[in-house]
Amino acid sequence: MALAWRHLRRAFHLETSSLRILKTYPSLSCASRTPASKLTFHTKPEMPSCDFSPERYQSLAYSHILEIHKQHLSPVRTAYFQKPLLLHQGHMEWLFDSDGNRYLDFFSGIVTVSVGHCHPKVNAVAQEQMERLWHTSSIFFHPQMHEYAEKLSALLPEPLKVIFLVNSGSEANDLAMVMARAYSKKTDIISFRGAYHGCSPYTLGLSNVGSFKMELPSGMGCHSTMCPDVFRGPWGGSYCRDSPVQTIRKCSCVPDCCQAKEQYIEQFKDTLNTCVAKSIAGFFAEPIQGVNGVVQYPKGFLKEVFELVRERGGVCIADEVQTGFGRLGSHFWGFQTQDVMPDIVTMAKGIGNGFPMAAVVTTSEIAKSLANCLLHFNTFGGSPLACAIGSAVLEVIKEENMQENSQEVGTYMLLKFANLRDEFDIIGDVRGKGLMVGIEMVQDKRSRRPLPLKEVNQIHEDCKDMGLIMGRGGPFSQTFRIMPPMCVTKPEVDFAVEVFRSVLIQHMERRAK
Numbered sequence: 246m247a248l249a250w251r252h253l254r255r256a257f258h259l260e261t262s263s264l265r266i267l268k269t270y271p272s273l274s275c276a277s278r279t280p281a282s283k284l285t286f287h288t289k290p291e292m293p294s295c296d297f298s299p300e301r302y303q304s305l306a307y308s309h310i311l312e313i314h315k316q317h318l319s320p321v322r323t324a325y326f327q328k329p330l331l332l333h334q335g336h337m338e339w340l341f342d343s344d345g346n347r348y349l350d351f352f353s354g355i356v357t358v359s360v361g362h363c364h365p366k367v368n369a370v371a372q373e374q375m376e377r378l379w380h381t382s383s384i385f386f387h388p389q390m391h392e393y394a395e396k397l398s399a400l401l402p403e404p405l406k407v408i409f410l411v412n413s414g415s416e417a418n419d420l421a422m423v424m425a426r427a428y429s430k431k432t433d434i435i436s437f438r439g440a441y442h443g444c445s446p447y448t449l450g451l452s453n454v455g456s457f458k459m460e461l462p463s464g465m466g467c468h469s470t471m472c473p474d475v476f477r478g479p480w481g482g483s484y485c486r487d488s489p490v491q492t493i494r495k496c497s498c499v500p501d502c503c504q505a506k507e508q509y510i511e512q513f514k515d516t517l518n519t520c521v522a523k524s525i526a527g528f529f530a531e532p533i534q535g536v537n538g539v540v541q542y543p544k545g546f547l548k549e550v551f552e553l554v555r556e557r558g559g560v561c562i563a564d565e566v567q568t569g570f571g572r573l574g575s576h577f578w579g580f581q582t583q584d585v586m587p588d589i590v591t592m593a594k595g596i597g598n599g600f601p602m603a604a605v606v607t608t609s610e611i612a613k614s615l616a617n618c619l620l621h622f623n624t625f626g627g628s629p630l631a632c633a634i635g636s637a638v639l640e641v642i643k644e645e646n647m648q649e650n651s652q653e654v655g656t657y658m659l660l661k662f663a664n665l666r667d668e669f670d671i672i673g674d675v676r677g678k679g680l681m682v683g684i685e686m687v688q689d690k691r692s693r694r695p696l697p698l699k700e701v702n703q704i705h706e707d708c709k710d711m712g713l714i715m716g717r718g719g720p721f722s723q724t725f726r727i728m729p730p731m732c733v734t735k736p737e738v739d740f741a742v743e744v745f746r747s748v749l750i751q752h753m754e755r756r757a758k
């Protein structure tokens with residue numbers, strides 16, 4: 246209770262200076278509460294302005310949408326929130342629902358809207374290309390594909406210069422698996438526990454997320470290894486991560502000598518010695534894990550692992566589906582932040598700002614091994630429309646300094662959320678890099694046990710009600726994932742942090758009762 250009071254007093258002092266008290270938060274209407282809660286002030290942080298007005302929603306009624314969904318769409322529930330949002334329009338970092346409510350989008354349609362919803366330049370290029378030519382398939386040439394291949398390859402270091410264009414992250418990773426096996430003439434592939442690399446029958450073997458596993462034969466030759474998670478895993482300390490924010494765990498390491506890294510390397514060696522054949526096909530890793538809750542490995546870990554994999558004849562695959570295209574700020578690609586050189590890089594999501602496209606980039610040697618063993622063909626991959634959009638996305642990232650913005654605004658955001666971590670015992674960890682941020686919720690810092698799902702769901706729901714959309718991740722869905730479009734600004738970050746803070750104050754109040 247004392248803690249809740251401290252938060253409330255601070256909240257009132259801080260927030261009244263910069264924020265307008267708009268209304269009493271509905272779920273906390275005072276009438277039915279204890280006397281203490283009658284004295285609290287519930288503030289709704291004021292949303293930064295937006296100069297865009299959405300059209301009036303004139304499509305299907307919500308009840309009709311629900312009915313159609315029930316009758317005709319996948320029974321697997323993927324939509325967030327008790328009453329899923331019916332979204333209607335988007336503009337840069339903003340989303341509008343069918344009732345005209347505005348939301349700050351801090352998840353970008355799962356890290357996909359890289360340069361902003363309906364970015365005017367990308368839209369204009371798409372419209373122009375739609376008037377000219379949509380589709381040919383790769384049995385013909387068209388300049389958009391060649392222009393795009395030249396632009397994308399210029400962003401990758403030698404010898405990563407050969408590009409295969411496909412349509413989704415799963416397809417890209419499927420192809421990378423085939424390539425690794427065709428090139429090495431071996432079968433075994435290793436990936437981390439907690440990793441998500443796709444949901445196709447082939448990539449399901451790589452994705453080690455319990456909820457995606459089925460009682461069906463899959464994953465032949467795929468093996469999992471311990472994820473070097475320096476917050477939740479057995480080892481981790483105060484210097485492990487390439488992030489402005491370190492874990493709350495203490496260690497006796499000195500910079501550049503990470504004991505946690507050594508321990509996790511031993512685990513990887515154990516996997517090599519016990520689970521796979523003498524020679525392997527490859528190893529897949531995201532530079533920072535997305536679905537697993539923005540998990541960062543100890544610095545230098547991937548570099549050593551790449552060496553171990555190559556000693557066994559395997560190729561190293563960087564899955565840049567979430568980390569690529571400047572999101573991490575300091576570098577354009579996530580693998581560059583780890584100082585490693587992959588043999589194959591896969592990319593999707595942000596590559597098309599929401600248009601379905603993806604790519605696999607590799608060396609000419611590995612690419613040739615594929616050409617030697619099969620005819621690879623993809624009807625839609627590299628369509629004129631996709632390539633024109635992909636080119637426009639690359640231009641916008643450069644022209645509008647979005648990588649630099651990710652670095653500056655992302656670092657600002659990480660430090661602000663780290664202050665909240667110090668304030669609330671239920672925030673166990675704040676981590677990430679650039680505009681890829683994770684906030685792991687715990688029962689308390691000492692135990693690091695995950696905050697129960699019901700509580701995390703409520704916090705998530707409350708943030709949405711205050712106009713902030715975030716994602717979720719981690720094995721217990723305990724981590725909030727924040728990956729806004731890369732055009733996001735500092736005042737918008739301030740708003741998000743205030744929303745999160747107000748919601749946590751309410752949460753502490755609920756808990757204290």
Ligand code: PMP
Pocket residue numbers: 355412413414415416418441442443444531535536564565566567593594
């Ligand atoms: N790799 C990673 C790292 C991902 O996050 C995802 C999607 N969440 C995929 C691959 C699969 O991409 P898609 O859904 O486009 O098949």
